[in-house]
Amino acid sequence: MSAVAVIAGREVLAGVRNRWMLAATLLLGALALTLAFVGSSPVGAVDATRLSITVVSLSSLSVFLVPLIGLLVSYDALVGEIERGTMPLLMTCPVTRWRIVLGKFAGQVAILVVATVAGFGIAALATGLGDGSDADAWGAFGIMVGGSILLGAAFIALGTLFSAVVAERGTAAGVSVAAWLVFVVLFDMALLAILVADEGQAVSGELFRVLLLLNPTDVYRMLTLAGSETVGALSGMAGVSAEAAFGPALLVPVMLLWIAVPLGLAGLLFGRKEL
Amino acid sequence: MAGAALALEAVTKAYGRQPAVDGVTLAIAPGERFALLGHNGAGKTTLLKLALGLTRPDGGRVETLGTLPGSPDWTGAKRGIGFLPENVAFAGAMSGRETIRFYGRLKGVGRAACEEALAQVGLAGVAEKRVKTYSKGMRQRLGFAQAILGSPRLLILDEPTGGLDPDSRRAFHATLAGLARQGTAIVLSSHVLTEVEAGTDRVGIMRRGRLAACGTADELKRRAGLAVTIRVAVRPGGGARLAAALDGRPATRINDHAVEIGCAAGEKRVLIERILGLGDEVEDIEIVPPGLDAVYARFGGAGREGAP
Numbered sequence: 001m002s003a004v005a006v007i008a009g010r011e012v013l014a015g016v017r018n019r020w021m022l023a024a025t026l027l028l029g030a031l032a033l034t035l036a037f038v039g040s041s042p043v044g045a046v047d048a049t050r051l052s053i054t055v056v057s058l059s060s061l062s063v064f065l066v067p068l069i070g071l072l073v074s075y076d077a078l079v080g081e082i083e084r085g086t087m088p089l090l091m092t093c094p095v096t097r098w099r100i101v102l103g104k105f106a107g108q109v110a111i112l113v114v115a116t117v118a119g120f121g122i123a124a125l126a127t128g129l130g131d132g133s134d135a136d137a138w139g140a141f142g143i144m145v146g147g148s149i150l151l152g153a154a155f156i157a158l159g160t161l162f163s164a165v166v167a168e169r170g171t172a173a174g175v176s177v178a179a180w181l182v183f184v185v186l187f188d189m190a191l192l193a194i195l196v197a198d199e200g201q202a203v204s205g206e207l208f209r210v211l212l213l214l215n216p217t218d219v220y221r222m223l224t225l226a227g228s229e230t231v232g233a234l235s236g237m238a239g240v241s242a243e244a245a246f247g248p249a250l251l252v253p254v255m256l257l258w259i260a261v262p263l264g265l266a267g268l269l270f271g272r273k274e275l
Numbered sequence: 276m277a278g279a280a281l282a283l284e285a286v287t288k289a290y291g292r293q294p295a296v297d298g299v300t301l302a303i304a305p306g307e308r309f310a311l312l313g314h315n316g317a318g319k320t321t322l323l324k325l326a327l328g329l330t331r332p333d334g335g336r337v338e339t340l341g342t343l344p345g346s347p348d349w350t351g352a353k354r355g356i357g358f359l360p361e362n363v364a365f366a367g368a369m370s371g372r373e374t375i376r377f378y379g380r381l382k383g384v385g386r387a388a389c390e391e392a393l394a395q396v397g398l399a400g401v402a403e404k405r406v407k408t409y410s411k412g413m414r415q416r417l418g419f420a421q422a423i424l425g426s427p428r429l430l431i432l433d434e435p436t437g438g439l440d441p442d443s444r445r446a447f448h449a450t451l452a453g454l455a456r457q458g459t460a461i462v463l464s465s466h467v468l469t470e471v472e473a474g475t476d477r478v479g480i481m482r483r484g485r486l487a488a489c490g491t492a493d494e495l496k497r498r499a500g501l502a503v504t505i506r507v508a509v510r511p512g513g514g515a516r517l518a519a520a521l522d523g524r525p526a527t528r529i530n531d532h533a534v535e536i537g538c539a540a541g542e543k544r545v546l547i548e549r550i551l552g553l554g555d556e557v558e559d560i561e562i563v564p565p566g567l568d569a570v571y572a573r574f575g576g577a578g579r580e581g582a583p
Contacts, residue, residue: 003381006377006380006381010366010369013368013369014366014369017368018368084364085360085362085363085364086364086365088327088358088360089358089360089363089365089418089421091327091329092327092329092353093353093378093381094350094351094381094383095350095353095381096350274329274330274331275324275329
């Protein structure tokens with residue numbers, strides 16, 4: 001078994017033992033079920049399935065929750081092991097530091113995949129079965145789950161980077177909270193403020209589109225909410241989608257960059273770290 | 276230094292302006308048991324970290340198992356290294372067996388060898404229990420088990436006997452002796468000087484980052500020129516005659532009829548002859564050679580490093 005798989009396996013085992021995986025699954029599942037039944041009740045005569053509406057609600061929820069879970073799982077990945085004193089043993093094993101970073105990342109992403117698929121899957125099965133949800137709605141659900149995993153992986157990569165940079169767990173936690181605030185709340189508010197103040201003078205449509213790519217949560221929104229006709233219409237993102245004109249062919253690689261760049265930097269910095 | 280398990284040449288390392296290791300040159304041969312002694316902050320742990328590639332030297336050269344730490348061959352070279360850090364820690368949610376198998380997989384060691392290591396440290400019976408339920412001594416033994424996995428060619432142990440009971444210490448030293456016979460080079464740091472004296476081939480004493488002295492325990496005692504202690508017991512009432520025989524030489528009174536006298540190695544014979552001249556008055560005479568503690572105090576200085 002490769003060193004990456006061995007380290008990833010230990011991360012998953014630790015996630016199961018310390019109930020992290022269960023907690024994340026229950027949290028996502030409970031909120032998804034609530035949204036599925038409460039949020040999709042006003043379907044009425046609207047030409048939409050309950051699953052489509054649930055996907056819209058869940059996407060809005062994921063933008064807040066998934067980055068938080070990603071950061072919580074990863075912020076002490078490296079610095080925590082150094083602080084607890086378990087890292088020197090790992091670093092003196094015949095494993096490169098790159099593989100340590102990759103193994104921990106892979107294990108944490110595996111925890112996120114289980115929590116997302118199981119948590120959201122419950123809601124999808126509860127709403128999607130029996131009311132004749134169409135292939136478009138199930139497709140949108142698949143994109144949403146896949147997008148959530150990519151979004152979570154991007155924030156796990158960011159958390160790993162913070163963990164490689166700072167010297168104390170407390171600092172890593174603080175930086176992670178700040179990053180969550182910036183990416184999930186402040187970035188869009190600032191963008192909105194700039195647009196309002198600018199009144200379309202300096203910030204062109206093209207610049208706006210590029211600016212959206214600078215935030216993984218916006219990439220996720222474009223990917224999931226504008227990815228399906230019905231979901232796009234329901235979420236009011238259809239217009240944005242047409243305006244933004246970014247398809248999955250660009251958005252998925254951008255999201256992968258949001259994973260690869262922080263993870264690469266984390267590997268470089270951790271490789272130079274002295275204990 | 277060719278063929279050395281660990282070779283350091285004029286190695287320096289400083290944290291800020293504070294030198295932690297200052298110009299240390301040292302070579303440890305395969306099969307040799309080497310002990311590093313020194314107060315807290317003397318540079319022992321930093322020296323071990325340099326050997327393990329956990330930190331980089333500012334100057335000089337470190338070669339561990341013939342490889343420069345951090346070089347392209349380093350990951351492969353680490354297969355031959357076993358390490359037990361001071362205050363070893365493990366993920367508490369995993370059992371002893373899961374922990375040892377985790378390190379076994381990373382080191383390319385099979386399950387049978389993992390079980391053997393657990394049995395060797397006396398943890399086979401509690402291997403299914405979570406590590407968080409282990410006592411400090413048990414964690415230390417688990418740490419030792421992972422260090423000896425795969426019969427390393429170089430074993431580096433930082434304060435390895437802390438938390439071990441006397442039986443475990445004996446077993447620990449017996450295991451070290453067995454590994455050394457098979458050719459494993461052992462470097463350990465310790466404050467337990469009496470153990471080091473019996474269980475190592477060579478001793479290095481560190482003081483303020485420098486290797487203040489290095490040699491066998493006997494060599495160091497000779498070089499230190501420390502006094503031997505002669506303990507004399509006389510029959511009740513013989514104290515006055517003993518004092519006369521000592522001819523004003525300072526002696527430490529132990530009780531009514533026993534004293535301790537310090538004397539330079541060269542004066543020992545003359546003094547003993549004088550004491551024996553008291554005839555039947557002498558109940559007992561004992562010669563106590565200088566222990567490593569005294570050598571340590573001589574070369575390592577007193578008190579913590581950096582203390583005023």
